[in-house]
Amino acid sequence: MTGVPQSHLDALYEGTEDPWDFRRSDYERERFEATLAALPGDRFRSALELGCGNGELARRIAPRCDAYLGLDAVETAVAAARRAVPRARFDLAFLPCCLPEGEHDLVILSEILYFLDPDGVTDLALQIDARWPQAHLLLVTYRGPSGNLLECEAALALFLASLDDRRALSTARLDPAFRIDLAAPMAAVTSW
């Protein structure tokens, strides 16, 4: 595996629980609001967020979900997320891993795929396809240089290219700095 190692994810949070300034930056607020606006429905039974960071996105989306489960590799992030959204659940997990049980109808991958390597990205797509074919997938992706092995949109392309043909892909928002893409389950599309 050649994704970003655990020690470097930990280092991002050294001395802070908000390394990307999620809480104060106007850009991040706009990105969160766009993400919220792109949600493919009003209510969700159960959401799974991969790479939840300090819970700033969860804080906005969890009120629209009966259950919310966020995963992150960094203890500081998970602890901050638990404080930010006490009624949601946050677990420590280094991706790719066997994803936790749940009847998820929304899976959120916000700024996470380009921390993985190609096998890791493929693995996540396969697990999600196999276990939650009826879930909506919401993907939020930065469009500048990732600083990691995979560039941001290349990682997104690989993920979308790894899904089976049972989901319809669409782009909900295309900004110069970020993009939001959706993969809708077959059931949702055939009812259009």
Added chain:
Amino acid sequence: MVIAAVIPARDEEATIGRAVAALRAEGVRHVLVLANDCRDATVARARAAGATVHETGPLAGGVGAARRAGCDLALRLWPACRILLTTDADGYLAPGSVAVVERSLRAADAVMGRIRPEPAEHDALPQPLRTLGDLESRRDALLAELGAICAPQAHDPQPRHLCTNGALMAFRREAYLAVGGFAAMCSNEDKDIGARLSRLGFRIARPRDAVVTVSCRRTGRAPGGMAACIADRLAADLDPQIERSAAQCRRLERLVVAARREGRSAMNAMTRLLPDPANRLTLPALPVPAAGWPEADRPGTE
């Protein structure tokens, strides 16, 4: 610029001579072999091939510790060296690679080389393993090209690759020192320094033409190296994985073709370009052909 090359070695008598000779043939004057507890003819063969050899007893931190010790020593032995290069005792550089490294380091702080499997070994692998390996290489090349198109950077021009491997890395002296060098880890010291360089904002280049040839054991295509993964591969029926990997490549290829033509704006149309053309969800009006779906494109069979 003066280059010093460091090769950590532990009982590599069969291959060390070739590794050193390849560096010398590339014009690298200073080659240091850090002989880590060697009991065979590694030391003699490295010297015969023109290397400076430093022998140590067993190092606790394995290959990371050996690479670190070798780099420390090389920087002390050759204070005029501006470029520190490291490779492995069982690999050998492809001709021209050192020139590519030097050119890349004019704009970048560090260079990662591409690893390529030993051709003779690769050809001898069982066909399914070879097919899967080739598809994965193809996938990585496509992803590297997409990356260069959607995030172009002057210090990392096309064509790029996706390897981060101690079998070939090079650093500007000051960048190596600034990140604190290799960590004394038993494995993944290469991934670790790569991640540290990018986190600290150093510019990394991955030029496709800086190439080192290594045993298939190391590329993840044959038994012995990445043992678990490979044992699985030899035992498993690889057909589903091959079909999946082929589908990934087919789809990524369509996006890459569009991106070559239109540049970055092709990425805007990603969700239209990526699904297989036979996908009935993105083409809802298309009737199912009377003869049925072509085998390879049938929805839900990948």
